[in-house]
Amino acid sequence: MSTGKRYAMTVDTRRCVGCSACVLACMAENDVPEGYCRDWIVSEIHGEFPNLTQEIRSERCMHCSNPPCVEVCPTGASFVHDGGVVLVDPHKCTGCKACIASCPYDARYVHPDGHVDKCTFCIHRVERGDNPACVSVCPTKALTFGDLNDPTSEVSKLLRTREYKVLQPEAGTEPNVFFLK
Amino acid sequence: MAIGRRTFIKIVGASAGATAVGVGLGSRLLASNDYVPDPGTDGDEVIPTFCEICFWKCGVLAHKKDGRITKIVGNPAHPLSRGRLCPRGTGGTGLLYDPDRLKRPLIRKEARGKQVxxxxxxxxxxxxxxxxxxxxxxxxGPESVALFNHGYGASWIKALVQAYGSDNVGAPSYAQCRGSREKAFELTYGSAVGSPEVLDIENTRVLTLIGSHLGENMHNTQVQELADAIGAGAELVVVDPRFSTAAGKARYWLPIRPGTDIALLLAWMHVIVKERLYDRDYVAKYAVGFEELEKHVADKTPEWASVETGIAPELIVETARFIAGARPASLVHPGRRSNWYGDDTQRGRSVAILNALLGSWGRKGGFFLPTSYAVPKVPASKKIEHHFKEPPDAPLDRPVPFLGEALAHGLRDASIPGANVAYPIKAWIVYGTNLLQALPEPEKTVKALEALDFVVAIDVLPAEITGWADVVLPEATYLERFDDLHAPPWKRGYVAIRQPVVPPLHDSKPGSWIAWELGKRLGLTDYLQGDVESYLDARLKKIGSSLTELKARGVLLAKREPTFIEEGLEPTFATPSGKIELFSKQLEDAGLPPLPQYTPPAPAPAGHFRLLVGRAPMHTFGRTTNNPFLGRVMRENVVWLNAKRARELGFETGDDVVVVNQDGAKAGPIKVRATEGIRPDCVYMVHGFGHASKELHFAFSRGADDSQLVTRVAIDPVMGGTGINVNFVRLERAAASEVSA
Known part of the structure; x- marks a missing residue:
């Protein structure tokens, strides 16, 4: 059943302080095994002292509209759920790692149970009307989640009013995680 | 079979990588799959309480399933968390289920310092x-017993020690942390900034951080407000020798020469006074001593300050105008841990006075005038009537004129044989504070511990201090116990409850129970609260609520009250003049500078860097570095070294070094972070790592313990605090044996 939604997330790099609350909340919510993470912080400093700039990003699976991971999956374990959310069905996954190799964002890992694992946009929360755990916890409200097909959603408004970028646009993956400048 | 599969994978991976660009939707994208993940971490029960992974006390909701806490999230009803948490708040389960927890009471069998x-x-x-x-x-005498404490649960043990007859209750969180700031604001405004600080960051237009790395210093509500302010277009002026997270968001980053803040603050005031940019009505109405201040800053020119601070005079002028341009919604953050160079109260006074010129005290976007939920105490059956002896926390030949809370390092020094004090300290009760890391000059702490007649440690983890105790009592964590109600001064009054989410694990016991049981044995029960639930219920009945209600709701809000001058509230100042004291007669009468004086910091010995320390958002000092869950996002500290200096010295990011101070004290090994984001004359590390206790299996020997390098302190002549930024270090390449050990 399709709801006609296109879920997306915006990451406000001006608000984010890189505290990792999102990373730990995800680990707790999703019982992410020790040694792995589904989201992570990238902190970049550019320039030479004292003329410096900084960008901090909370990153995760981009839930691409053109997901190479789904394209290459030989078993159909990687699939696109309603709302454009890219998921992995652990029962169908053989742990072949084709998707891992195809992902430009290094968003996937092999769970110790043998299947590939990654961010689900906390679809189990979203489908009952909650935000993903990372969005809920974020003390800086840097993360916003919503439906891009709804012009009144917060993510739609943010993308209309703010400058933004996606990571590795040249990969042609059409990510649905946007970084607000 | 296995080989075939691996080969297949490689081929698929390579072809996908080559063809991913521009590939349209394959048929598989449309294949139906009903699978929806459910990690199943929602609790069958959700129990509100408040956090103790740091001292901020955010309201949380603990999810409990099959008797285990699965996750901890923010309580939307709680004014400090507003439903959101810092990384540490989520990490409470890492403490609760830490396999290293103290499990049963212990009595020492061998010499102190050995964990036998x-x-x-x-x-x-x-x-x-x-x-x-x-x-x-x-x-x-009973006064020879001292209590060292940290954390909200200490209240029960404090009551016990006071009933016993000692007022020697000290916390490193005062003299080693926010004490100089509090004294500076008390001298100027008649009241301290408090905790949580009374800052209206969300409405500020210009936030100046000088001595605060907010964002790395993860005070949840303040960071939330910082982001909200940035979102609303507020600008930051950040003064920091290091390119902090906040500096990366700032309109102006001033990488100041360490130890010269007072020069910059005086020069800013010079510009603001000279150009008449200050709030004249506010100063005329609320402050005294402006003429003296004007005279005092007349020669503190940007050119003068530039030589000291390394900041161009034009930039000092520009930032002064920028800061003043947003007044009164221009907030110069008072910082928190602010004991650095010994002149810290004077530095705090400079910040306080500058805020007065901006008219930010009591104004929106500045300091709010707090309100609180008045929840009367329920007294014990008898009132303490004995007269306490003054704490011997300052040597007789070096009295401290403006004492506040007892000085923790002073109580320690009074425990060392031969101390020049009114009377010696002979026994310690140490609650929740790892004095080996929390106090400077650790060799003095060891000397005291070796000499004491008796030492008790009450803690959750086998921190270094427990290895020095004669008796170790395992306390239940904040998730397993009641503590007293929390109703702090804030923007809106509230009262919150801490309650057990799960019963105490192992053989640990709540502090309230420990205090009562000791009280029984010492004949002091008349002065103490007995059953904690009856006590809390009695308190809550006084405000028309009950323990049952609070247990269910977690927090009750008071009626909204005005907290700003703009809302018709008139500020009062508990100073001798009843006004904001720009010029401090109190300091003058004590023979101290009535207006802040700048003292140039001592230069570094050749080949040395000034050692600076700070905080990371995912840890609270050394209290959390054994938390394996928080360790997933920060396992060890690194030493920040200017990239150019690193090249000159032949160090690269990731190199293992030992940090050696001017007295030969060592810490590490620790990894180098070569970065453009720090001045060439200092190095920086996050405090709380490099644990020496082998019982802390996760934290043991990870990173470096900066406390080992603080063998010198500069004592604040106003309030007696210990400035620690007076130590200098060099980096030595670590020997292979040190790294593997």
Whole structure:
């Protein structure tokens, strides 16, 4: 059943302080095994002292509209759920790692149970009307989640009013995680 | 078979990588799959309480399933968390289920410092403590017992020690942390900034951080407001020798020469006074001593300050105008841990005075005038009537004119044989503070510990201090116990409850129970609260609520009250003049500079860097570095070294070094972070790592313990605090044996 939604997330790099609350909340919510993470912080400093700039990003699976991971999956374990959310069905996954190799964002890992694992946009929360755990916890409200097909959603408004970028646009993956400048 | 599969994978991976660009939707994208993940971490029960992974006390909701806490999230009803948490708040389960937790009471079997203990029953441990404390009191008086504490749960033990007859209750969180700031604001405004600080960051237009790395210093509500302010277009001025997270968001980053903040603050005031940019009406109405201030800053020119601070005079002028341009919604953050160079109260006074010129105290976007939920105390059946002896926390030949809370390092020094004090300290009760890391000059702490008649440690983890105790009592964590109600001064009054989410694990006990049981053995129960639930219920009945209600709701809000001058509230100042004291007669009368004086910092010895330390958002000092869950996002500290200096010295990011100070004290090995984001004359590390206690299996030997390098301090002549930024270090390449060890 399709709801006609296109879920997306915006990451406000001006608000984010890189505290990792999102990373730990995800680990707790999703019982992410020790040694792995589904989201992570990238902190970049550019320039030479004292003329410096900084960008901090909370990153995760981009839930691409053109997901190479789904394209290459030989078993159909990687699939696109309603709302454009890219998921992995652990029962169908053989742990072949084709998707891992195809992902430009290094968003996937092999769970110790043998299947590939990654961010689900906390679809189990979203489908009952909650935000993903990372969005809920974020003390800086840097993360916003919503439906891009709804012009009144917060993510739609943010993308209309703010400058933004996606990571590795040249990969042609059409990510649905946007970084607000 | 396995080989075939691997080959297949490689081919698929390579072809996908080559063809991913521009590939349209394959048929598989449309294939139906009904699978929806459900990690199943939602609790069957959700229990509100408040956090103790740091000292901020955010309201949380603990999810409990099959008797285990699965996750901890923010309580939307709580004014400090507003439903959101810092990384540490989520990490409470890492403490609760830490396999290294203290599990049973312990009595020492060998010399102090060696962790050789015997597990004993609570009765045996408590009987032993009571007998020893009586022995110490018989010989030296009850005042010879000192309590060192950190954390909200300490209130029960404080009551016990005071009932016993000692007012020697010290916390490193005062003299080693926010004490100089509090004293500076008390001298200027008649009240401290408090905790949580009374800052209206969300409405500020210009936030100046000088000595605050907010964002790395993860005070949840303040960071939330910082982001909200940025979102609303506020600008930051950040003064920091290091390119902090906040500096990366700032309109102006001033990488100041360490130790010269007062020069910059005076020069800013010079510009603001000279150009008449200050709030004249506000100063005329609320402040005294402006003429003296004007004279004092007349020669503190940007050119003068530039030589000291390394900041161009034009930039000093520009930032002064920028800061003043947003007044009164221009907030110069008072910082928190602010004991650095010994002139820290004067530095705090400079910040306080600058805020007065901006008219930010009591104004929106500045300092709010807090309100609180008045929840009366329920007294014990008898009131303490004995007269306390003054704490011997300052040497007789070096009295401290403006004492506040007892000085923790002073109580320690009074425990060292031969101390020049009114009377010696002979026994310690140490609650929740790892004095080996929390106090500077650790060699003095060891000297005291070796000489004491008796030492008790009450803690959750086997931190270094427990290895020095004669008796170790395992306390239940904040998730397993009640504590007193929390109703702090804030923007809106509230009262919050801490309650057990799960019963105490192992053989740990809540502090309230420990205090009561010791009280029984010392004949002090008349002065103490008995059953904690009855006590909390009695308190809550006084405001028309009940323990049952609070247990269900977690927090009650008071009626909204005005907290700003703009809302018609008139500020009052509990100073001798009843006004904001720009010029401090109190300081003058004590023979101290009535207006802040700048003292140039001592230069570094050749080949040395000034050692600076700070915080990371995912840890609270050394208290959390053994938390394996928080360790997933920060396992060890690194030493920040200017990239150019690193090249000159032949160091690269990731190199293992030992940090050696001017007195030969060592810490590490620790990895180098070569970065453009720090001045060439200092190095920086996050405090709380490099644990020496082998019982802390996760934290043991990870990174470096900066406390080991603080062998010198500069004592604040106003309030007696210990400035620690007076130590200099060099980096030595670590030997292979050190790294593997």
């Amino acid at each position: 203990f015997e597990e004993v029953s609570w009765d045996e441990a408590l009987d032993h403590i009571a007998a020893k404390l009586k022995e110490v009191a018989a010989k030296h």
